[in-house]
Amino acid sequence: MEVCIHCNQKIRKLNPHSMCKNKVRMLEMLAQADDWVFVQAGHGAIVNNSMVRAPYRAQAHCSVLVWFGLAEHSPEKRSGLYKITEAGHKFLANEYMVPAIIWSRDGRVVDRDQRLTGIDSVKNVVFNKNYWDAYPSVQRQYIKT
Numbered sequence: 001m002e003v004c005i006h007c008n009q010k011i012r013k014l015n016p017h018s019m020c021k022n023k024v025r026m027l028e029m030l031a032q033a034d035d036w037v038f039v040q041a042g043h044g045a046i047v048n049n050s051m052v053r054a055p056y057r058a059q060a061h062c063s064v065l066v067w068f069g070l071a072e073h074s075p076e077k078r079s080g081l082y083k084i085t086e087a088g089h090k091f092l093a094n095e096y097m098v099p100a101i102i103w104s105r106d107g108r109v110v111d112r113d114q115r116l117t118g119i120d121s122v123k124n125v126v127f128n129k130n131y132w133d134a135y136p137s138v139q140r141q142y143i144k145t
Contacts, residue, residue, distance in 0.1 A: 014110065016101045017064050019122045022055035024092075026062060029054060030071055030084040031092055038080050067109050068098045094119050 003010055029047055030037050038046040039062050045054040055061055062082045065071035070088035074081035090096035097116035102109050 014103045014105060016103055017067065018101050019068065019098060019117055021123060022057075023061045023065055023068075024119060024123050025055050026058055027065055027070055027084060027088055027092060030062075030065075030082060031089060033083070036074060036081040036083050039082050040080065063107075064102075067102055067104050070098065091119055 026039075026045075029045055029052065033047045035048075039054065039058045041057070041059045043053055043056055043058065045052055045058055059080065062071055062073070065088070066073050066082070070085060070091050071082050072085055073079075074083075087096050091098065097118045099112040100115040100117045101113040103111040
């Protein structure tokens with residue numbers, strides 16, 4: 001692992017996040033809810049007081065949706081409650097676009113791709129081969145501070 005010559009900190013990879021069909025499915029679940037949705041770490045979500053099967057790693061998908069600005073997390077820490085935003089509704093209606101890739105650290109977005117993507121380019125894509133082929137090249141390095 002590389003080390004910064006100025007501060008001797010380890011230089012770590014900053015992983016990219018992109019929209020995908022599972023995040024869109026999760027966003028659609030949030031859109032169906034009348035209020036907050038309790039999202040579990042695995043496959044479950046409680047929408048309108050009813051347990052539904054969510055995409056695997058549902059909570060992780062919701063966190064990324066928050067970083068994209070399409071969902072919001074309850075102000076209460078570790079509540080597991082999420083709700084769709086106005087931008088999320090517009091994204092589902094194909095009236096709003098998000099960056100093709102974002103990079104986050106410690107729960108905050110630190111960089112955004114200039115290219116934008118809409119729901120049409122991710123909703124029914126089973127496997128985004130171009131994204132995963134280019135994954136090592138879109139990772140960013142950062143110094144942990």
